[in-house]
Amino acid sequence: MSQPSSWPLPPGSSRVVLPLQLTRQLSRHPLTKHLYPLAYGHYVDAQGHQVERQQHTDYLLIFCHRGSGWYRTETASGNLRAGQLLLLPAGQAHAYAAHNEQPWSIYWAHFQGSAAAACLEFLELTNQQPVLTLARWRQLVPVVTDLLNLQTQRHQFAAAVVAASLLQRIIAELPRLTATMQAPQGFDLPALERFMYNNSHRDLSLDDFADFAGLSRFHFSKKFKQFTGTSPMRYFNQIRVKIACQLLDASTDSIRQISQQLGFDDPYYFSRLFKKTMGISPQYYRESSATKSTQ
Template structure:
């Protein structure tokens, strides 16, 4: 395969390269042989990211969501701006780089499969016009996040099958995201809430939610409070506490471990937030839930 660049990863970035044995399994399995990832990742503010390949065995998808960069092939060259996707076919020599002044932030994937060669025509791209502009790309963020979160299980075949299905879903959705629509006056609360649920395990900030909504932090906070009556961060933390309650009810994990699953590295902060939201500590909640369960048992059991 064409190896991903060895460019040093900055904070917040990730790179997953599936082992050869695993990709060989994907190439043969009925659920994945048509299209499957060989490597994928997320580069944030990728200053210094630059690649040149004379031989190229994989198909390569690069989506720029912030900043900009440039690319060059034997048949064309150009820039890649925020909101644009570049698809390079297998067998085509190429070079690309992040801009020095406004380095791109990108999602990318090397992929193969029996149907990989049809992706260019499916997306309406050619070797001389390999760039697609996506006007509604934010709706794919939950799927992309799910794919990236699989990296901790990347050596497991079942997780790799899920990764292949998510990549197929992303590519299948792309044509619908090119439709030009009038800029919304606000944002879709349901999509933002789904993003919060999909990322409950991450320590997200107001800037992350504002970026997802496509608004400045000020306008996002104002619009969010108008719609919900509360602040974005309080809403997000309420979701995490709700999930914490479910975990306290259904598992025997320690309170520290549950807090870590929800993105809280400080167990004391997690306990304070839980108590502020629920009116009792996590341990008190667990004890009272156990007591209620015992009281509800049929007599004689």
């Protein structure tokens, strides 16, 4: 397979490379041989991220959800902006990089399989036009989160089969997310996200978000789930857990201190929520992160 970049991972980023023995099993198993991941990850604010390959043996999907970057292939070139997906086919030399001023944050996956070539046609992409714009990409965030969380489950074949099924679902969902969907009147998701990040230290309720949006609890919850595919409180808690991961990586604060910084009065509730979201406890996450940094 094409080697994923060795770009140094900052807090909040992740990279999973499946062992060769495991990918060989996936390539032979009836449930996975048509489409399976070789490596995948999430790069956050990827300053300095740049790759150039003359030899490329697998398919590569890059989705930009913040910032921007550029790409170049033998037949196409251009910028990749937030909300856009780039699919690079096997066998095609390419280069890509994050822009310097507003570097991209990307989800990415290297994949193979007997059906991998069919992804271009399924997504109505070509070598000359390899970019897809997703108007409703946030609906896929829970599935992508589930895929990234599998990295905590060692390299077991059963987990790899689940990873393959999640990747297949992500690709299968893409066409229906390209259709433009106008945000409901009075519903400004970027402003809501900023409000959530700016108040991640507070124990906010559904009423707080509904008041911010100027809607009733019922209408706000309905419109939020319609536009994002998840509930407002789950969305907010995912943001807080993401920030907790960054604090666990970058600080020596205790789990109790971190939970208090994020507005949780009960550290045990925080730990349960963290494990439900990430699949492991905060303590195990910190220990695993420390182990990786010394390898």
